Amino acid sequence: MAINAILPKLKTENTIVFLPSLFSNEDKLILAPLQNLTNLFFRRTFSKYFPQCFDYALTPFISACSNSIKRSSPQFFDILPENNQGLIDCVPQIIGNNAEYILQTCKVIESLGYREVNINMGCPKKDIVSRGRGAGMLKNADLIKRITGSILNNTSLQVSLKVRLGVKENTDFEKLIPMLNSLPLKNICIHPRRAVDFYEGEVDLPKFEELVRKIRHTVIYNGDIFTLEDFSRLKQRFPFITHWMIGRGALRNPFLAGNIRGISYEKSVLLKPFIFDLEENFISNLKSNNEKLILGKMKEIMKYVCQGLETDNQKFLHSNSLEEINKFISEI
Ligand SMILES: Cc1cc2nc3c(=O)[nH]c(=O)nc-3n(C[C@H](O)[C@H](O)[C@H](O)COP(=O)(O)O)c2cc1C
Structure with a gap:
């Protein structure tokens, strides 16, 4: 059967119904990066079946860990403009701990036409954290300053961050807030867990709320939005949040983002x-x-x-x- 015959008729203004999930005109939905899962093959299929359901996607991280970074390197395949034409917009994410390698990677990203880069400060894997990458960066304010400064001073890219609350404590990120408030960041996405929690246990919503009040940048909420009810509950609790990132929920239920927007599907x-x-x-x-x-x-x-x-x-x-x-x- 032709795909168009089974897809709901998408005329953007007419299909969006705001009430059921409290989704409003200003809310944005962002597809989370899931390494080896939400890469090109997923975004291609998702864009075909569920166009306009996510405002954009963060790509799974690109590793900036060598000094021979070229446009033709395999790690850029996922974000090459020719591969992403007509798909959900995306913002490349990088991971690393070396300012020089990160800058080289960002220059390639800039040359591919992107206007924003996201820095992974949340990956909880032990070997990554122990090398001061991913969530390990939360312990190194100087490195964060150096890396963001180097990108902002040497490229035209805007910088956004994706963070956790901390490594073992839920206060590592909090300590960085005064410094981060002084930087011209595009936004900060918070997954309110510590690295040691990986993806288990309750998300720490009281801590999230406390932090948001201290941050002067746009904050994106990310974590455990699996159902329409989860979204509505979070939106009611945090009416001041307008940016929502969904990861595993989009794989468990690919209809979720559309449902949040009020679109129904067969x-x-x-x-x-x-x-x-x-x-x-x-x-x-x-x-x-x-x-x-x-x-x-x-x-x-x-x-x-x-x-x-x-x-x-x-x-x-x-x-x-x-x-x-x-x-x-x-x-x-
Ligand atoms: C298999 C897997 C791979 C992930 N890969 C990345 C990644 O490349 N970059 C990143 O920032 N977060 C990554 N994450 C974290 C997710 O982006 C997201 O923060 C996390 O799953 C919580 O959101 P969710 O509850 O909506 O899934 C990954 C998570 C999983 C489960």
């Missing part, structure tokens, strides 16, 4: 074509037709989809072939 009709299209796009991004890799990716995706459907993902997890997993997908 979910039972759309979900399977969407998943099969994701698979096709993933395959077309691969250099070789590696069944094991494709199977692994589909298992990862189905883990999230099953969470959204509140069904067991065991049969997907134990699938031994692409044929088998595709059969299970067609039965959801």
Whole structure:
């Protein structure tokens, strides 16, 4: 069936209904970066089925950890303008701890036509944090100043940050606020957990609220928006927040961003074509037709989809072939 026949008719002004989730004219929805998941193949499929549902996407991080950074390096494939034409707008994200490498990476990003770069100050992985990258940067105010200063002084890029509350304590980021308030940042996205929490446990909403009141930049809320009700509850609690970032929620329920905007979908009709299209796009991004890799990716995706459907993902997890997993997908 042609995709246009099953998609809701999207005439932007007419399809947006504000009341159900308290989503307002000024609210923005941003797709979160999920390394190896919300990259080009996902954004391509998502843009086809759910155009205009996210205002933009942050890309999974590009590592700035060598001094031989060229436009042709594989890490830029995901953000090359020719690959992103007609897709959801994106803002490249970088991770690193070396101001010189970061600047070189930013110069490539600038040369590709981007106007903003986001610095990852939230990645909780131990090997990254221990090297002072990702959330590890929250411990190094001088490095943050040096890196942001070097980007702002030597490129035309605006700088935004994606942070956590801290590494082991929930106060590392808080200590940086006076310094960050003095910088001309585009925005700060806060995932209100510590690095040691990874993605588990409750998000620390009281701390988030306390911090937002101290920050003079636009703050983006990010964390555990999985349902329309989650969004409405957060919007009621933080009516002053207008920027919302959604990650795992968009994988669990690809209809979520549209639903928040008041768009309704024939979910039972759309979900399977969407998943099969994701698979096709993933395959077309691969250099070789590696069944094991494709199977692994589909298992990862189905883990999230099953969470959204509140069904067991065991049969997907134990699938031994692409044929088998595709059969299970067609039965959801
Ligand atoms: C598998 C995975 C990969 C991630 N990759 C990135 C990344 O590349 N850059 C980043 O800033 N955050 C990354 N994150 C964190 C998410 O962007 C987001 O902050 C987190 O999932 C919380 O938001 P959510 O509850 O809406 O998913 C990742 C999270 C997961 C689960």
